[in-house]
Amino acid sequence: MADIKNRDESYDENQIQVLEGLEAVRKRPGMYIGSTSSKGLHHLVYEIVDNAIDEAMAGYCKEITVDIEPGDVICVTDDGRGIPTGIQHQTGKPAVEVVFTILHAGGKFGGGGYKVSGGLHGVGASVVNALSEWLEVEVCDDGKTLHRQRYERGTPTGELKAVGECTKTGTRVRFKPDPEIFEETVYDFGTLLHRLREQAFLTAGVKITLRDLRGEAPTIKELQYEGGIVSFVEHINKSRAASTLHEPIYMKTQKDDRIAEVALQYNDSYNEIILSFANNIATTEGGMHETGFKSALTKVFNEYARKYNLLKDADKNLSGEDVREGIVCVISVKLSEAQFEGQTKTKLGNSDIRNLVDTMVTEKLTAIFEERPQLAKTILEKSLMAARAREAARKARELTRRKSVLESSSLPGKLADCNERDPSVTEIYIVEGDSAAGSAKQGRDSKFQAILPLWGKMLNVEKSRLDKVYGNDKLMPVITALGVGIGDEFDITKLRYGKVILMADADVDGSHIRTLLLTFFFRFMRPLIEQGHIFIAQPPLFKIMRGRDEPRYAYSDVERDRILAEMREKNPNAKIEVQRNKGLGEMNPQELWDTTMNPENRTILRVDLEDAVAADEIFTVLMGDKVEPRKAFIEEHAKYVQNLDI
Ligand code: TTJ
Numbered sequence: 082m083a084d085i086k087n088r089d090e091s092y093d094e095n096q097i098q099v100l101e102g103l104e105a106v107r108k109r110p111g112m113y114i115g116s117t118s119s120k121g122l123h124h125l126v127y128e129i130v131d132n133a134i135d136e137a138m139a140g141y142c143k144e145i146t147v148d149i150e151p152g153d154v155i156c157v158t159d160d161g162r163g164i165p166t167g168i169q170h171q172t173g174k175p176a177v178e179v180v181f182t183i184l185h186a187g188g189k190f191g192g193g194g195y196k197v198s199g200g201l202h203g204v205g206a207s208v209v210n211a212l213s214e215w216l217e218v219e220v221c222d223d224g225k226t227l228h229r230q231r232y233e234r235g236t237p238t239g240e241l242k243a244v245g246e247c248t249k250t251g252t253r254v255r256f257k258p259d260p261e262i263f264e265e266t267v268y269d270f271g272t273l274l275h276r277l278r279e280q281a282f283l284t285a286g287v288k289i290t291l292r293d294l295r296g297e298a299p300t301i302k303e304l305q306y307e308g309g310i311v312s313f314v315e316h317i318n319k320s321r322a323a324s325t326l327h328e329p330i331y332m333k334t335q336k337d338d339r340i341a342e343v344a345l346q347y348n349d350s351y352n353e354i355i356l357s358f359a360n361n362i363a364t365t366e367g368g369m370h371e372t373g374f375k376s377a378l379t380k381v382f383n384e385y386a387r388k389y390n391l392l393k394d395a396d397k398n399l400s401g402e403d404v405r406e407g408i409v410c411v412i413s414v415k416l417s418e419a420q421f422e423g424q425t426k427t428k429l430g431n432s433d434i435r436n437l438v439d440t441m442v443t444e445k446l447t448a449i450f451e452e453r454p455q456l457a458k459t460i461l462e463k464s465l466m467a468a469r470a471r472e473a474a475r476k477a478r479e480l481t482r483r484k485s486v487l488e489s490s491s492l493p494g495k496l497a498d499c500n501e502r503d504p505s506v507t508e509i510y511i512v513e514g515d516s517a518a519g520s521a522k523q524g525r526d527s528k529f530q531a532i533l534p535l536w537g538k539m540l541n542v543e544k545s546r547l548d549k550v551y552g553n554d555k556l557m558p559v560i561t562a563l564g565v566g567i568g569d570e571f572d573i574t575k576l577r578y579g580k581v582i583l584m585a586d587a588d589v590d591g592s593h594i595r596t597l598l599l600t601f602f603f604r605f606m607r608p609l610i611e612q613g614h615i616f617i618a619q620p621p622l623f624k625i626m627r628g629r630d631e632p633r634y635a636y637s638d639v640e641r642d643r644i645l646a647e648m649r650e651k652n653p654n655a656k657i658e659v660q661r662n663k664g665l666g667e668m669n670p671q672e673l674w675d676t677t678m679n680p681e682n683r684t685i686l687r688v689d690l691e692d693a694v695a696a697d698e699i700f701t702v703l704m705g706d707k708v709e710p711r712k713a714f715i716e717e718h719a720k721y722v723q724n725l726d727i
Pocket of ligand 1: 129130132133136157158159161162163164165180206252253254
């Protein structure tokens with residue numbers, strides 16, 4: 082805080098607002114970037130890149146470069162018009178400085194029609210600035226003079242100055258995320274690559290280069306897709322284990338200032354992948370554009386099937402699930418005042434968009450089917466097969482249900498249940514590994530904590546319809562223990578535990594099992610994720626011992642260093658031992674309870690849809706039978722999957 086006695090001339094109303102604004106960001110960073118975990122750390126990059134993407138959408142920027150420099154400093158450069166360096170009349174300061182020091186200032190200078198509003202997105206460069214140890218911006222907005230300004234924790238260290246010459250316009254922002262704010266400060270190349278690739282697909286033609294300059298040899302990826310979202314669906318299908326049934330179908334429409342685009346391509350799998358975006362922001366929770374698409378698709382398929390007698394008179398209509406089996410689809414809409422709703426503000430609320438997409442898909446898809454009967458036949462046959470399988474699965478399920486009523490107990494034998502019945506207090510730990518499950522059973526509070534050990538063979542969900550899941554020995558106990566059923570049988574009111582906590586080691590096998598379970602929940606019990614019932618246990622990474630003191634536990638490198646510093650300060654001579662936790666199985670019941678299961682001390686991570694989408698993707702690539710995508714994936718995520726056989 083500034084010392085009141087030393088106030089100077091610049092201490093005017095604007096200055097107070099600036100300080101209050103950016104201080105608020107540092108006090109409650111989660112409010113602005115969601116969290117201060119690795120997620121929030123990566124969010125900083127997206128915030129900055131979004132600005133350059135806006136400039137590209139406005140047609141003034143062709144290339145964007147994102148560098149991860151040694152020390153995890155990020156440098157983003159574009160060849161746009163450059164943030165204006167001229168004085169902004171309301172504040173009397175250069176526009177650049179305003180962009181970086183005043184909350185929510187970004188939009189005023191964007192000029193583009195599709196400024197993002199709502200959600201955690203588009204909060205702007207000032208938030209990134211506030212949460213950076215330091216940030217430097219360089220602008221060339223006239224093609225002649227290079228300007229630079231530096232900030233530390235949001236505060237300018239000097240004025241915007243002319244520092245040299247330049248020949249091309251553009252903006253460069255370099256920043257170092259503040260380790261005082263972020264629990265994790267190391268960037269993951271694969272995570273950035275994934276998001277930047279998405280942006281490159283959504284902004285056809287723009288070239289985004291991602292460079293990792295931290296190691297001895299740089300890793301460089303150039304992302305440029307002239308085909309836009311058509312390239313996007315092709316890319317998704319290439320990385321999947323399935324074969325495509327036809328060339329992608331593409332449609333686009335514009336009405337007033339609203340644009341809608343859809344690309345879709347079916348494959349021979351049983352999965353449904355619909356990715357939707359509003360103003361380039363992923364709408365993971367869906368919304369009006371998705372609703373419009375889905376209802377149009379179902380309508381067009383049924384009308385076509387009736388018209389050409391593909392459905393017999395007595396046949397029921399094709400369901401939404403039938404017509405989406407095997408679909409890969411990307412929906413992208415642009416609108417001037419996007420309303421983001423839902424738990425994670427990733428659900429598009431603008432109702433006029435539903436009509437726009439519905440009308441477009443109805444008209445264009447009907448026309449395409451009429452023009453290309455062979456294509457229509459191929460796709461419709463897939464839906465008809467799905468309908469038949471659905472009917473067969475329903476019959477099989479009725480049989481098993483009758484059987485389970487006859488049997489006295491339907492809960493899995495290995496489940497160690499809790500005494501409480503009220504799901505608002507109960508929890509179930511799903512644990513991989515016999516010794517870990519043993520410790521968990523002994524360490525738990527059996528009043529409200531149930532333990533389900535996982536065993537049996539992993540099912541390749543990738544190649545399975547719903548009916549197969551019902552017979553699987555690894556997943557079946559999970560289904561019966563949770564009580565909610567799967568697919569269209571799902572009933573949240575039957576949920577037996579309010580918190581479903583996955584507990585597995587922090588190694589490759591553990592990540593495998595987490596990925597499998599998340600994929601399973603994502604595909605068959607999605608509302609459990611949407612309503613925030615799925616969690617991941619966080620066992621400590623380090624045990625830190627000092628003499629005869631109680632051991633301390635750290636859950637990240639940063640925390641370990643913090644504890645070590647604290648201990649050293651207290652007593653410089655004490656012998657300190659740091660032990661890296663090898664696995665859950667090596668913790669005794671008491672330790673497991675203290676560090677990982679006791680609600681008073683533990684941290685558990687709530688899984689959101691975005692996590693589940695990522696897991697689903699990883700799962701498909703790793704379990705699928707295509708070698709090329711798997712190799713590429715492992716290269717990109719080398720840090721996490723290095724021990725995996727290709
Ligand atoms: C504003 O209106 C006049 C012409 O330039 C417009 C503008 O702001 N362009 C712009 C901003 N291009 N690039 C940016 C930008 C790039 C990065 C990497 C970061 C930020 C905060 C802005």
